[in-house]
Amino acid sequence: MSLSPRFIALILALLISLITTSFLAFVEGVSTGMLFVSASASFISSFFLVLYTVDILVFREVNKMYRTIHKLKMKDFNMAPRKRLIKESNPLKTINDEIFVYVSKKQKEIDELKKLELFRREFLADVSHEFKTPIFAAQGFIHTLLDGAMEDESVRERFLRKAAKNLDSLDVLVKDLLVLSQMETGDIKMNFAPVDLHLMTLNIFGRLENIAADRNVTLRVKPDNTKAWVMADQDRIEQVMLNLIENAIKYGNEGGKVIVHFDESKKNIEISVRDNGPGIPQEHINRIFERFYRVDKSRSKERGGTGLGLAIVKHIINAHDTKIAVMSKPDKGTTFSFKLEKANIDPPVNIMEQQIPETSQ
Structure with a gap:
């Protein structure tokens, strides 16, 4: 039941009038007329006093609070219209609840801004560090040549190389940063077309066979002799597959194996890239897609790379309206997997088709 100021004043005035009249009824010599006059006087005076108290000191203050909120244009307040607010059984509680919700939202925003600020500082520090290393190295070689080493042809060629x-x-790092920035701002649009991921994977194996041979890593596709047509941006999804397979080779065990598996369902094809390497510790899994984040900084430096590959992979996969998942167990390996929509029709010939070299070691 809604409790307006008038209704509250009416109820309280009736109660006060009833109590006053009841007490007077026990007094000797009080006539019925006197009781009526007393009841009427107490009712009228109580009604206006209570109405003034409730309306002026409570409800009008509530209205002021309501108007102040709207003057501040706080759109986060999901407040009821004024008429409905006044009819609330406890308008002060209603406004208090709204303010509490607003404060909670703002606190979350503040916490998020603090995280973003921390992330920005870390990112700037990482970018500075990543740029500093190749710049200082190249600068050192060039200045050494300018200081007199240029006269020695063998030293000159080695230092220039x-x-x-x-x-x-440095060029690769800048390009990766540019791609990542464009992905985050949505400047890069996906051009979806049917792509045979099985054939693409074999081509990538051919490109990476030297790296695999150096580490004695076996590359396999399962199932063999199949097609895996999906709707995807060919260039971008090739970038994803190249990064995941190359990482599996570099960070897996020497003499290990890398398996790319295609699991076909009614509407999608799930692609997984699995190695049998040392795995990723659980505390790092949630952060491996962050820019410049490295599980083992020393090993990552030895293997090369910009530290942006997985961040780019995540954005490309998200742009395909899907997500990438990671499963890893210590000393048992790591699996990256994602799903892509199946192509409805098989195109006649893929432009990537070419002779695939033998990659198994």
Whole structure:
């Protein structure tokens, strides 16, 4: 039941009038007329006093609070219309609840901003560090040559090659940062078309066979002799597969194996890239897709890379309206998996089709 100021004043005035009249009824010599006058006077005076108290001191203050909130244009307040608010059984509690919800939302926003600020500082520190390494190295080689080492042809060529290698690493880092930035801002659009992931994987195996051979890693696709047509952006999904397979080779065990598995369902194909390496500790799994995050910084530096590969992978997979999952067990390996929509029709010939070299070691 709604409790407006008038209703509250009416109830209290009736109660006060009833109590006053009841007490007077026990007094000797009080006539019925006197009781009526007393009841009427107490009712009228109590009604207006209570109405003034409730309306002026409570409900009008509630209205002021309501108007103040709207003057501040706090759209986060999901407040009821004024008329409905006044009819609430406890309008002060209603407003208090709304303010509590608002404060909770703002506190969450503040916490999120603090996290973003921390992330920004860490990102700037990481970017500075990643840029500093190749720049200082190339700078050192070039200045050494300018200081007199240029006269020695063997030293000159060796130092120039090292400087060029560091500048190439810097170029790759800048390109990865640019791609990641464009992915995050939505500037890169996906061009979906039927793609045979099985054939693409074999081509990637061919490109990575030297790296696999150096570490004596066996590359396999399961099931063999099959097609895995999906709707995807060919260039971007190739970037995903290349990154995941190359990481599995580099960070798995020497003499190990990398298996790419295709599991077909009615509407999707699940792609998984699995290695039998040392695995990823559980405390790192939730952070491996962050920019520049490395599980083992020393090993990652030895293996090369910009530290942005998995961050780019995540954004590309998200742009395909799906998610990438990670499963890892210590000393048993790591599996990255994601799903893509099956292509409805098989295109006649894929432009990637070419002779695939033998990659099993």
